[in-house]
Amino acid sequence: MTSTLDRAAPAARAPRVRRGLAPVPFLAPGMFFLIVFMAIPVGLLAFYSFFKRGRFGGVVFEFTLDNWVKLFEPLYLGVIGQSIVVAFVVTVLALLLGYPMAYAIAGLSPKWRTVALVAIVLPFWTNFLIRTYAWILLLNNAGWVNQWLQGLGIIDDPIAMLYTPQAIVVGLLYMYLPLMVLPLYASLQQLDPSLREAATNLGATPWRTFRTVTLPLSLPGALTGCIFVFVPAMSNFVIPELIGGGKTIMVGNLVRDQFFEARDWPFGATLALVLTILLVVVIVVQSAVSRRLTEGSRRG
Amino acid sequence: MVDVQNPPTTAMREADPASAPRAVRKARSILVPLWLGYAFLYLPILVVVIMSFNDSENLFVWRGFSLRWYPELFADEKIMQGLANTLVVAAGATAIATVLGTLLAYGIQKYTRGGLIRAFAIAPAILPDLLLGIGLLTFFSLLSLTLGLHSAILAHAVFATAFVTAIVLARMASIDQSLEEASRDLGAGPVRTFMRVTLPQLAPGIVAGALLAFTLSIDEFVIAFFTTAPTQPTLPIVIYSMVRFGVTPEVNALASILLLVSIVTVIAAQRLTRLTGTTK
Numbered sequence: 001m002t003s004t005l006d007r008a009a010p011a012a013r014a015p016r017v018r019r020g021l022a023p024v025p026f027l028a029p030g031m032f033f034l035i036v037f038m039a040i041p042v043g044l045l046a047f048y049s050f051f052k053r054g055r056f057g058g059v060v061f062e063f064t065l066d067n068w069v070k071l072f073e074p075l076y077l078g079v080i081g082q083s084i085v086v087a088f089v090v091t092v093l094a095l096l097l098g099y100p101m102a103y104a105i106a107g108l109s110p111k112w113r114t115v116a117l118v119a120i121v122l123p124f125w126t127n128f129l130i131r132t133y134a135w136i137l138l139l140n141n142a143g144w145v146n147q148w149l150q151g152l153g154i155i156d157d158p159i160a161m162l163y164t165p166q167a168i169v170v171g172l173l174y175m176y177l178p179l180m181v182l183p184l185y186a187s188l189q190q191l192d193p194s195l196r197e198a199a200t201n202l203g204a205t206p207w208r209t210f211r212t213v214t215l216p217l218s219l220p221g222a223l224t225g226c227i228f229v230f231v232p233a234m235s236n237f238v239i240p241e242l243i244g245g246g247k248t249i250m251v252g253n254l255v256r257d258q259f260f261e262a263r264d265w266p267f268g269a270t271l272a273l274v275l276t277i278l279l280v281v282v283i284v285v286q287s288a289v290s291r292r293l294t295e296g297s298r299r300g
Numbered sequence: 301m302v303d304v305q306n307p308p309t310t311a312m313r314e315a316d317p318a319s320a321p322r323a324v325r326k327a328r329s330i331l332v333p334l335w336l337g338y339a340f341l342y343l344p345i346l347v348v349v350i351m352s353f354n355d356s357e358n359l360f361v362w363r364g365f366s367l368r369w370y371p372e373l374f375a376d377e378k379i380m381q382g383l384a385n386t387l388v389v390a391a392g393a394t395a396i397a398t399v400l401g402t403l404l405a406y407g408i409q410k411y412t413r414g415g416l417i418r419a420f421a422i423a424p425a426i427l428p429d430l431l432l433g434i435g436l437l438t439f440f441s442l443l444s445l446t447l448g449l450h451s452a453i454l455a456h457a458v459f460a461t462a463f464v465t466a467i468v469l470a471r472m473a474s475i476d477q478s479l480e481e482a483s484r485d486l487g488a489g490p491v492r493t494f495m496r497v498t499l500p501q502l503a504p505g506i507v508a509g510a511l512l513a514f515t516l517s518i519d520e521f522v523i524a525f526f527t528t529a530p531t532q533p534t535l536p537i538v539i540y541s542m543v544r545f546g547v548t549p550e551v552n553a554l555a556s557i558l559l560l561v562s563i564v565t566v567i568a569a570q571r572l573t574r575l576t577g578t579t580k
Contacts, residue, residue: 022411022490023407023410023411023412025403025490025491026403026404026406026407026410026411026494027403027404027407027408027411027412027417029399029400029403030400030401030403030404030407030421030461030465031404031417031420031421033396033400033457033458033461034420034421034423034424034458034461037436037439037454037455037457037458038423038424038427038432038435038458039420040439041432041435041436041438041439042427042431042432042435044435044438044439044442045431045434045435045438048438058441097333097337097340098337100330100333100334100337101333101334101337103330104330104331104333104334105334107330114570116334118566118567118570119338119341120341121566122562122563122566123341123342123345125515125519125562125565125566126345126555126558126559126562127519127535127536127539127555127558128519128521129521129536129539129540129543130348130539130551130554130555130558130559131344131345132543133348133539133543133547133551133555134344134345134347134348134555135344136543136547137344137347137348137351137359137360138343138344138347140359140360142360142361143360144347144360147360174340174341174344177337177340177341178341181337231426231428232428234428235428235429235430235431237430237522238521238522238540241544242543242544252430255430255434256430259434259437259526265438268434269434269438272428272430272431272434272435273431275428275430275431276427276428276431279428283426
């Protein structure tokens with residue numbers, strides 16, 4: 001062991017990567033922990049997805065492809081499709097609402113910028129169940145929104161807002177909007193102001209400067225924000241249940257039900273894997289697109 | 301908020317006096333979506349806080365000011381037990397995650413070139429918590445491990461480790477490499493260099509990571525939902541069942557207190573990072 005270290009010693013100064021047993025005390029404990037409590041559990045789900053369910057929950061070790069075939073039943077395809085649509089709508093709305101917010105914050109003075117950012121993050125640090133519950137207070141038939149609308153004479157009878165798909169969209173949008181604003185702000189803030197000045201000096205109108213300079217350069221941040229919103233929105237099962245009334249079922253609800261109600265763990269595992277595969281695909285596409293975007297802007 | 305518009309407008313006035321009034325109008329109008337966004341973000345929270353002072357069993361009708369829900373909250377054994385469970389889980393998970401995450405971040409930065417180990421260490425932060433939750437449930441049941449606070453601690457430590465690793469890695473990038481080289485040239489081994497030279501420099505990052513791990517763990521619902529025994533619920537699980545099976549106005553008081561705690565924590569963390577930021 002000493003010989004390897006001795007041999008490594010002279011080379012150690014120049015390159016940053018050093019060999020031998022030196023990394024072991026640093027990397028081994030964490031890697032061991034993550035292998036046992038992340039890789040193995042997730043691997044176990046993949047394994048279980050090829051077996052039969054036990055009569056009272058659990059797994060019978062008889063190989064089958066039934067779980068994967070079952071996914072293509074219209075009922076389950078429908079749920080997966082519905083989840084994608086809901087998460088997509090939430091993401092688009094978050095982008096439309098979050099972009100102007102991030103743009104406005106990036107234009108503030110440094111002092112107010114910090115305040116504005118903390119104000120964006122603060123709701124995010126309050127318990128998400130409580131934030132979901134707040135929407136029950138607002139959207140209920142006897143809730144505040146209906147009271148206001150009636151008080152202003154806009155409507156006569158309360159509108160059923162809670163327990164609708166729209167309520168789910170609002171709840172998810174509310175929950176994940178800060179995750180859109182932050183990466184957008186980061187990319188807008190990094191933007192070299194001289195580029196905008198150059199555009200202005202060359203006679204571009206503010207709108208044209210925005211369209212041809214600011215917007216393209218902020219696209220990587222927008223993409224990151226979209227991922228940050230889309231991924232958790234897709235797998236959330238609490239909001240659809242609490243303010244969606246469980247009527248619109250999303251993949252997350254289905255997975256939860258397979259584990260706690262239907263007691264079909266292998267199919268629940270399969271659904272969770274499909275969800276994850278979908279999300280990984282989305283993330284891979286996003287990073288490929290964003291790499292192309294940054295390369296393109298560097299070349300152009 | 302007047303300050304907000306002042307710097308850009310004065311700058312523009314110098315550059316082009318004629319366009320100043322237009323610039324002022326523009327600067328204000330650009331803030332409109334921001335205020336709307338804040339209204340959206342804060343209205344629900346405001347409603348909850350106001351209703352926590354409502355002297356009525358009815359959640360939707362204001363019957364005058366009262367503090368009655370606050371003492372009732374503290375008298376509620378289920379909530380207090382949930383709070384105690386949450387703190388135990390968060391403390392345990394933070395302790396594990398801080399040690400493992402710090403070591404991992406150091407090891408990754410110093411000894412690995414490719415991003416594979418890094419990606420693996422950060423993965424739990426990106427994986428859907430649903431997948432991690434049911435994976436761990438399945439795993440614990442395979443081992444015939446009874447669920448309880450211990451299983452929740454292990455489960456929370458997984459994602460908390462990822463966050464600590466990420467934050468300490470970010471800090472690693474900004475510390476002075478030459479100090480470590482000096483320590484090595486003076487004959488200190490890697491472990492000793494780490495303890496005496498690197499660790500003190502990493503301390504702000506480690507504290508920030510631990511703080512984040514702790515707050516995330518306190519709030520974590522989905523993973524706890526799958527890995528805690530129903531008899532030992534954490535606070536988010538207690539809140540979930542309260543909201544699910546008929547809300548009591550106590551939830552409003554609880555929400556207000558948690559909100560206050562969050563505000564204090566965020567401001568403290570902000571101060572902390574600003575203080576440590578100046579040492580760079």
